[in-house]
Amino acid sequence: MSEFKCTLWPTGEVLTLNGEETLLKQLKETGKKIKSSCGGCATCTDCMIVVKSGEMNLTPQTFEELRLLGNVFHITKERLSCQTRITGDVTLDISAHEKGASSAKGANTHSSGPKSTTTILKKKEEVAKAVRENEEKSREKPSEDWYRHWESSEADDPSKPKKLGGGKKPKAFNYSENDDSDKKDND
Secondary structure (H helix, E strand, C coil): CCEEEEEEECCCEEEEEECCCCHHHHHHHCCCCCCCCCCCCCCCCCCEEEEEECHHHECCCCHHHHHHHCCCHHHHCEEECCCCCECCCEEEECHHHCCCCCCCCCCCCCCCCCCCCCCCCCCHHHHHHHHHHHHHHHHCCCCCCCCCCCCCCHHHCCCCCCCCCCCCCCCCCCCCHHHHHHHHHHC
């Protein structure tokens, strides 16, 4: 059984881990708090860790890990600890799993781009004021030009007859060159 050195960032704590078990299982056994909703089945991204150094000393990404995180490890350096085993010395960032870190599920995911959810809370008075303003605007009489504009038509005005745009057959186009030359000769 081979053992390797694992340095945890930001604390700088050094652990000795074996290469047979997943990082999630070994870190939990040493008392580190790693979030994992699925229990290590690779159906969530809660156990994500960031590899600071030694990325070549990790097992290749599994299909399940690629399905959840995509193939952008070379950019983000993020891996699922439930699917990763070490094969050499590594430095890992587990700061996302500390008590002060965000508890929102998927806060560190990047598969669909960075998500920023800002919730704006309004006081009841502000909401009531906005509702009153909207009701007042809807009660106001609209401008005469637009008010029930569909009922008035231009055909009601006798000076402007209503154009229906149909009822006449199109004139046939004459393709013969002889007729054109005859007309030119007559002119």
